[in-house]
Amino acid sequence: xxxxxxxxxxxxxxxxxxxxxxxxxxxxxxxxxxxxxxxxxxxxxxxxxxxxxxxxxxxxxxxxxxxxxxxxxxxxxxxxxxxxxxxxxxxxxxxxxxxxxxxxxxxxxxxxxxxxxxxxxxxxxxxxxxxxxxxxxxxxxxxxxxxxxxxxxxxxxxxxxxxxxxxxxxxxxxxxxxxxxxxxxxxxxxxxxxxxxxxxxxxxxxxxxxxxxxxxxxxxxxxxxxxxxxxxxxxxxxxxxxxxxxxxxxxxxxxxxxxxxxxxxxxxxxxxxxxxxxxxxxxxxxxxxxxxxxxxxxxxxxxxxxxxxxxxxxxxxxxxxxxxxxxx
Amino acid sequence: xxxxxxxxxxxxxxxxxxxxxxxxxxxxxxxxxxxxxxxxxxxxxxxxxxxxxxxxxxxxxxxxxxxxxxxxxxxxxxxxxxxxxxxxxxxxxxxxxxxxxxxxxxxxxxxxxxxxxxxxxxxxxxxxxxxxxxxxxxxxxxxxxxxxxxxxxxxxxxxxxxxxxxxxxxxxxxxxxxxxxxxxxxxxxxxxxxxxxxxxxxxxxxxxxxxxxxxxxxxxxxxxxxxxxxxxxxxxxxxxxxxxxxxxxxxxxxxxxxxxxxxxxxxxxxxxxxxxxxxxxxxxxxxxxxxxxxxxxxxxxxxxxxxxxxxxxxx
Amino acid sequence: xxxxxxxxxxxxxxxxxxxxxxxxxxxxxxxxxxxxxxxxxxxxxxxxxxxxxxxxxxxxxxxxxxxxxxxxxxxxxxxxxxxxxxxxxxxxxxxxxxxxxxxxxxxxxxxxxxxxxxxxxxxxxxxxxxxxxxxxxxxxxxxxxxxxxxxxxxxxxxxxxxxxxxxxxxxxxxxxxxxxxxxxxxxxxxxxxxxxxxxxxxxxxxxxxxxxxxxxxxxxxxxxxxxxxxxxxxxxxxxxxxxxxxxxxxxxxxxxxxxxxxxxxxxxxx
Numbered sequence: 001x002x003x004x005x006x007x008x009x010x011x012x013x014x015x016x017x018x019x020x021x022x023x024x025x026x027x028x029x030x031x032x033x034x035x036x037x038x039x040x041x042x043x044x045x046x047x048x049x050x051x052x053x054x055x056x057x058x059x060x061x062x063x064x065x066x067x068x069x070x071x072x073x074x075x076x077x078x079x080x081x082x083x084x085x086x087x088x089x090x091x092x093x094x095x096x097x098x099x100x101x102x103x104x105x106x107x108x109x110x111x112x113x114x115x116x117x118x119x120x121x122x123x124x125x126x127x128x129x130x131x132x133x134x135x136x137x138x139x140x141x142x143x144x145x146x147x148x149x150x151x152x153x154x155x156x157x158x159x160x161x162x163x164x165x166x167x168x169x170x171x172x173x174x175x176x177x178x179x180x181x182x183x184x185x186x187x188x189x190x191x192x193x194x195x196x197x198x199x200x201x202x203x204x205x206x207x208x209x210x211x212x213x214x215x216x217x218x219x220x221x222x223x224x225x226x227x228x229x230x231x232x233x234x235x236x237x238x239x240x241x242x243x244x245x246x247x248x249x250x251x252x253x254x255x256x257x258x259x260x261x262x263x264x265x266x267x268x269x270x271x272x273x274x275x276x277x278x279x280x281x282x283x284x285x286x287x288x289x290x291x292x293x294x295x296x297x298x299x300x301x302x303x304x305x306x307x308x309x310x311x312x313x314x315x316x317x318x319x320x321x322x323x324x325x326x327x328x
Numbered sequence: 329x330x331x332x333x334x335x336x337x338x339x340x341x342x343x344x345x346x347x348x349x350x351x352x353x354x355x356x357x358x359x360x361x362x363x364x365x366x367x368x369x370x371x372x373x374x375x376x377x378x379x380x381x382x383x384x385x386x387x388x389x390x391x392x393x394x395x396x397x398x399x400x401x402x403x404x405x406x407x408x409x410x411x412x413x414x415x416x417x418x419x420x421x422x423x424x425x426x427x428x429x430x431x432x433x434x435x436x437x438x439x440x441x442x443x444x445x446x447x448x449x450x451x452x453x454x455x456x457x458x459x460x461x462x463x464x465x466x467x468x469x470x471x472x473x474x475x476x477x478x479x480x481x482x483x484x485x486x487x488x489x490x491x492x493x494x495x496x497x498x499x500x501x502x503x504x505x506x507x508x509x510x511x512x513x514x515x516x517x518x519x520x521x522x523x524x525x526x527x528x529x530x531x532x533x534x535x536x537x538x539x540x541x542x543x544x545x546x547x548x549x550x551x552x553x554x555x556x557x558x559x560x561x562x563x564x565x566x567x568x569x570x571x572x573x574x575x576x577x578x579x580x581x582x583x584x585x586x587x588x589x590x591x592x593x594x595x596x597x598x599x600x601x602x603x604x605x606x607x608x609x610x611x612x613x614x615x616x617x618x619x620x621x622x623x624x625x626x627x628x629x630x631x632x633x634x635x636x637x638x639x640x641x642x643x
Numbered sequence: 644x645x646x647x648x649x650x651x652x653x654x655x656x657x658x659x660x661x662x663x664x665x666x667x668x669x670x671x672x673x674x675x676x677x678x679x680x681x682x683x684x685x686x687x688x689x690x691x692x693x694x695x696x697x698x699x700x701x702x703x704x705x706x707x708x709x710x711x712x713x714x715x716x717x718x719x720x721x722x723x724x725x726x727x728x729x730x731x732x733x734x735x736x737x738x739x740x741x742x743x744x745x746x747x748x749x750x751x752x753x754x755x756x757x758x759x760x761x762x763x764x765x766x767x768x769x770x771x772x773x774x775x776x777x778x779x780x781x782x783x784x785x786x787x788x789x790x791x792x793x794x795x796x797x798x799x800x801x802x803x804x805x806x807x808x809x810x811x812x813x814x815x816x817x818x819x820x821x822x823x824x825x826x827x828x829x830x831x832x833x834x835x836x837x838x839x840x841x842x843x844x845x846x847x848x849x850x851x852x853x854x855x856x857x858x859x860x861x862x863x864x865x866x867x868x869x870x871x872x873x874x875x876x877x878x879x880x881x882x883x884x885x886x887x888x889x890x891x892x893x894x895x896x897x898x899x900x901x902x903x904x905x906x907x908x909x910x911x912x913x
Contacts, residue, residue: 089547101538469895
């Protein structure tokens, strides 16, 4: 069963300086009990994607076309706000990037965990018991005494674990994790990823994991999509993409990952150029201004999704050119 | 927490000392002999001489200042000219009435200011927000004594809904509250405006914080988010603002007391000036300053208590 | 909101200023002309705002009162500005201890409720125009001084100023090119927010009988005259209060609009 099926989603913002196309025909799906990673640099549209799924787009944004089918029967793009709110926190949960800011500083942790359960109909004592059980699951020591404490009394890593506990407490079908480990140091990152893997298995939910850290995606996710400037440029299983990336952007991205360098270099490789102005998208392929293989056709027409094999798709005129086996 | 409180108190003590120095300097800058000024035109030569000695006017200036300082600290603010009663007693007698006015003013400004600011923030950019904005500015702009006079005219004289004069029957709380309504509105009206603007700005800022986004992502009702999650944080600056406001409200209450013929410090000082009862003037001013500074310190400490972030950063 | 409000403010300000300047043109009565036969006349075509307890035409007194109010406002503001600049420069350029002392003094002065300050000064110097101006200045100077001080401190260490000085730029040039553009905005805003305060203080003190001496037509004095007769001749207090309300609203609306225009942060919002 597919938990989330995004089809041709386009999102635009109306700014003072013009119409900004933040997402263009984004399509991917999240099967039940799987983790799907979303990779892309800052500004690729990851946040917009999350906000669109959650129904939390800013006032000047709109879903101009496409569908977001959740659990097979609900189109989140067309759901009214009340129904959407009913889903949030219960069937769809979110863990955000910044553990420092995610929790309300003047309310106790216990209070916030109780508030999330307001739809459960449980008594206060039962809610607290559930909170304690959840805190124990995310390995927070001495959970009972933690309920009365305030967020600033916890370290960054613990705050993130509390956030994960809050997210999974209602046993959602989909957990959206927006760069949950970016603000944590390396050792904490490893521990948090391990935790997420265990919990996912335990609760049986799907995870949509957004990150720009390729190593984490490789570790955690079964499938992944690569986003650039609001479009999905490549998608498939993690294995397929890491082993045989077909889109020039993905290839560059992997090549630039410092973890993959086999020898020391004086300069870290980068991708020259910058993201295009989303108010004026480039003609043809969205990546062509920065692609060193772009030709006239790339500049003229937008490439279709080329199927490479199985679930592996790349949006490039030259997707059949493989670099697998070629030295990086 | 203790450290924080002590720091505020220390700052307050400095301000009070400076105020006292200014008072002292003013008394000694008066052309003429301070003793005759203190006693006024009714003084006889013997009284002046006695006072001069008692005031230590024959001693070097620094000694006089120390003496002044010491006597103030021990509660001796001199005796007033008319009845020879200690100034401190006279002033303290009138203080409660003025305090009632200030408390009333604060009540008005909080009771109306916070909801208005909240509504304006939630409906930001809309017509309601703009109307509240204009009203807030208008309330701040118009001087309180004009408000006092006009509200007296409309509600007490024309419509006769509320009493125009006095503080009400002693012991009758209902009557006293009735007599408080209009004067404290005049005192607090400007601060309804200030608070409404501050709450609006504070709410707008808080509503954009990431933890509010988290709360939304968890499906909490908008109502809960605004009133419990956001407002609680947004009102904290209001307390500090009120601390400053009390000083202004003290000024406004002088006018309110005169317009509504209420007893209080303002009326006391005003009448003292016209009969040249100077010890009352300086005593009242000093008491007021001390009071105002203490209230400010208390407000700062209160914020510290209410905001758990500040509280435990000193544990 | 800002545009219409600013327009309203500007209109009010213009009306007040023009009516004060052209007072002698707009009315034929003399402001202090006593006419016992016409005491307590209610508003009519002959006397647009009625007459007071001495039979003086209120419309005239209001117009001439405008002159008093504006003169005091301008004078006091100019004085505060000058004093503020001087003190601000001293605080900024002078030694650290002097800066701290001055700041403390500013805070102490601000810690006096204005009316108490006014009453004290009147006690010392007797009720008069000068007392009013002095009170106003004491209240306003810290505000201006703070702005100047901040700018001075910023520039004391600003690189481009040091570079200019190393190239021999004179103090006057530095003042003109580097300092002035940065402070013009905040000072203009402060001035238009201060004028209503000055008008209010002057009117308040005159209302208490502690300001301008009769028979000078101050709006506050009109209020004072009218207050005793508020039940029967209510138009007197209306005549006295109305110009105060219009002036304070006008300048404040205008000042708020200025502030919104000058504040880059607010440009992004709604």
